[in-house]
Amino acid sequence: MTHQPVFRVALRGDELLNNPRFNKGTAFTVTERKAFGLTGRLPYKVNTLDEQCERAYTQLQGRDSPIAKNSFLQSLKSQNLVLYYNLLTRHLRELIPIIYTPTEAEAISNYSHLFRRSEGLYLTFPNEDSMEEDFLEQTKGRNIDLIVCSDSEAILGIGDQGVGGIGISSAKSVIYSLIGGIDPSQTLSVVLDVGTDNKDLLDDDLYVGWRQERVRGEEYDRFVDKFVQLVRKHFPHSLLHFEDFGVSNAQRILKRYRDSHAVFNDDIQGTGAVTLSCLMAAIGVTKTKLSEQRFIVYGAGSAGLGITRQLRDAIVTMDSISVDEANSLFYLIDKHGLIKQSLGQANIRDDLQEFVRSDDEWAEVKENGAGEIGLLETVKKVKPTVLIGCSTHGGAFTEEVVKAMAEGCDRPIIFPLSNPSKLVEVDPKDANDWTHGKALLATGSPFPPAKMPNGKDYVIAECNNALIYPGLGFGAIITRSRRMTDTMIIAGARRLASLSPALKDPDDALLPDFADAPDVNFEVAVAVAEQAVEEGSADVHWKKEEAREKVRQHLWRPIYGEYVFDEEHGMA
Numbered sequence: 001m002t003h004q005p006v007f008r009v010a011l012r013g014d015e016l017l018n019n020p021r022f023n024k025g026t027a028f029t030v031t032e033r034k035a036f037g038l039t040g041r042l043p044y045k046v047n048t049l050d051e052q053c054e055r056a057y058t059q060l061q062g063r064d065s066p067i068a069k070n071s072f073l074q075s076l077k078s079q080n081l082v083l084y085y086n087l088l089t090r091h092l093r094e095l096i097p098i099i100y101t102p103t104e105a106e107a108i109s110n111y112s113h114l115f116r117r118s119e120g121l122y123l124t125f126p127n128e129d130s131m132e133e134d135f136l137e138q139t140k141g142r143n144i145d146l147i148v149c150s151d152s153e154a155i156l157g158i159g160d161q162g163v164g165g166i167g168i169s170s171a172k173s174v175i176y177s178l179i180g181g182i183d184p185s186q187t188l189s190v191v192l193d194v195g196t197d198n199k200d201l202l203d204d205d206l207y208v209g210w211r212q213e214r215v216r217g218e219e220y221d222r223f224v225d226k227f228v229q230l231v232r233k234h235f236p237h238s239l240l241h242f243e244d245f246g247v248s249n250a251q252r253i254l255k256r257y258r259d260s261h262a263v264f265n266d267d268i269q270g271t272g273a274v275t276l277s278c279l280m281a282a283i284g285v286t287k288t289k290l291s292e293q294r295f296i297v298y299g300a301g302s303a304g305l306g307i308t309r310q311l312r313d314a315i316v317t318m319d320s321i322s323v324d325e326a327n328s329l330f331y332l333i334d335k336h337g338l339i340k341q342s343l344g345q346a347n348i349r350d351d352l353q354e355f356v357r358s359d360d361e362w363a364e365v366k367e368n369g370a371g372e373i374g375l376l377e378t379v380k381k382v383k384p385t386v387l388i389g390c391s392t393h394g395g396a397f398t399e400e401v402v403k404a405m406a407e408g409c410d411r412p413i414i415f416p417l418s419n420p421s422k423l424v425e426v427d428p429k430d431a432n433d434w435t436h437g438k439a440l441l442a443t444g445s446p447f448p449p450a451k452m453p454n455g456k457d458y459v460i461a462e463c464n465n466a467l468i469y470p471g472l473g474f475g476a477i478i479t480r481s482r483r484m485t486d487t488m489i490i491a492g493a494r495r496l497a498s499l500s501p502a503l504k505d506p507d508d509a510l511l512p513d514f515a516d517a518p519d520v521n522f523e524v525a526v527a528v529a530e531q532a533v534e535e536g537s538a539d540v541h542w543k544k545e546e547a548r549e550k551v552r553q554h555l556w557r558p559i560y561g562e563y564v565f566d567e568e569h570g571m572a
């Protein structure tokens with residue numbers, strides 16, 4: 001039986017019932033009801049957490065659509081955190097897609113219309129002067145270990161969502177607590193509302209954010225910098241997680257701050273890490289080396305470039321080849337086709353320069369190699385072994401593309417990673433059918449199993465950064481690391497790869513199931529913590545061998561504590 005912790009609490013009556021962090025609803029005991037002035041405020045029966053979960057689950061089943069379930073759970077979260085997390089823990093596989101990808105995308109795009117209650121911290125451009133005051137007000141009395149923030153410019157694949165981006169910061173924070181075991185009261189979700197260029201939102205009278213075009217350039221940088229400096233000043237040991245920034249800001253901000261604080265960009269680094277793990281599992285099945293692959297990455301934004309760099313670095317380290325040789329294995333395609341010289345320097349972002357292909361290579365395909373080269377042409381010429389999609393272009397991997405790829409290699413590795421589900425580059429069921437079960441598949445959103453020619457199910461791995469970032473973050477937090485280093489991330493990715501079901505059975509999924517995500521992330525956190533201590537990124541006095549026990553001790557679990565009223569020293 002789990003031991004019940006004892007908390008000193010200063011709140012009474014309605015204040016206690018209205019505080020989601022401390023509220024237990026009908027689970028307050030008779031003694032607590034007397035001590036906290038609740039006897040007349042609650043119905044007679046004292047429920048157990050099991051009973052409360054059963055009731056909440058039944059109520060949830062009464063909602064008929066994913067978005068209605070999402071709203072129900074959102075409201076439960078604002079009433080009783082322990083009950084919310086406990087319920088989710090019991091039904092992880094079923095409920096993660098409701099509170100996270102893909103349903104959260106729908107909730108975010110309707111944010112202003114679904115709005116009922118605020119959550120997290122809204123830092124809005126015109127209120128820049130009071131930013132520190134607002135920040136301190138929101139975090140008063142709490143020790144914040146984790147801050148998730150978004151400026152909402154590139155939310156999943158659905159683009160600029162303005163103030164609704166608070167939804168992705170909150171959902172990512174929830175996953176940290178649910179899967180990673182980070183105490184939710186030590187997390188902070190932030191939206192940096194710097195306006196929006198989403199015309200529908202600008203035209204919407206009910207829009208609840210700052211109805212102005214996006215601030216860019218120096219003013220934007222100053223605003224972001226002010227926020228980052230506040231985080232560094234007040235919570236120097238925290239992890240600052242950036243989510244769904246526009247591609248050029250994402251890269252720039254990460255580079256700017258990564259040597260002075262533990263910052264982490266999930267779309268770049270989290271996605272790079274989970275995809276590396278997934279690929280390691282896939283080449284375990286094909287019995288080939290990383291450096292023997294030819295890669296096409298379709299969509300060269302935050303995720304595409306993050307993945308490319310992560311894979312490239314892994315190839316250099318693991319297969320001991322030069323950076324140039326490793327770069328030459330990658331073909332990146334974006335809106336204007338293959339990224340090659342004739343696009344012109346001005347049209348190619350700086351951070352893509354090392355992956356620009358020469359025109360000469362394409363002289364047989366197009367005169368002088370100039371002109372746009374599309375996906376199908378690239379597949380036919382390059383004969384890729386790996387095709388990764390992070391383009392937001394639903395259906396881009398057509399039957400012709402997939403079949404052309406299957407002609408060039410025995411076991412095509414195809415990861416259509418765009419979210420939410422409707423933007424997936426190819427439905428995994430189709431890719432499986434078109435390749436007669438030969439393709440090794442993973443997607444960014446959850447999909448049902450595909451049928452193999454022998455009638456067996458092929459479980460589609462969910463290659464979503466949520467399978468790894470909670471563990472990466474926990475590993476960094478528990479070691480009080482002041483940097484999130486590449487080596488810490490690789491340690492986590494390798495540990496995740498080692499847990500792939502396909503290592504035991506090549507017909508099984510490439511990555512562990514999300515139902516096992518808490519155990520998987522525990523292992524990732526241990527690997528990251530070990531690495532942080534060993535390399536000296538950690539700021540703790542314990543040894544690498546103690547990492548496992550330390551992670552275990554710090555895991556937060558959604559159970560009720562026993563409350564003692566203490567007006568003077570209690571929590572409020």
Ligand SMILES: NC(=O)c1ccc[n+]([C@@H]2O[C@H](COP(=O)([O-])OP(=O)(O)OC[C@H]3O[C@@H](n4cnc5c(N)ncnc54)[C@H](O)[C@@H]3O)[C@@H](O)[C@H]2O)c1
Nearest residue numbers: 156157247299301302303334335390391418419444464465
């Ligand atoms: N599975 C995961 O864990 C994961 C993680 C991060 C992002 N994603 C998904 O990947 C997608 C991209 O995310 P991002 O953060 O990199 O966004 P981003 O805006 O930084 O990048 C998208 C890129 O795709 C390009 N693009 C758009 N249309 C295209 C087309 N028709 N053909 C080729 N390229 C095209 C854009 O020009 C841009 O460079 C989203 O759908 C997102 O949900 C998945």
Ligand SMILES: O=C(O)C[C@H](O)C(=O)O
Nearest residue numbers: 101156157267419464465
């Ligand atoms: O949010 C997700 O599901 C993964 C990823 O960070 C994305 O932007 O799509």
Ligand SMILES: [Mn+2]
Nearest residue numbers: 156243244267
């Ligand atoms: Mn994201």
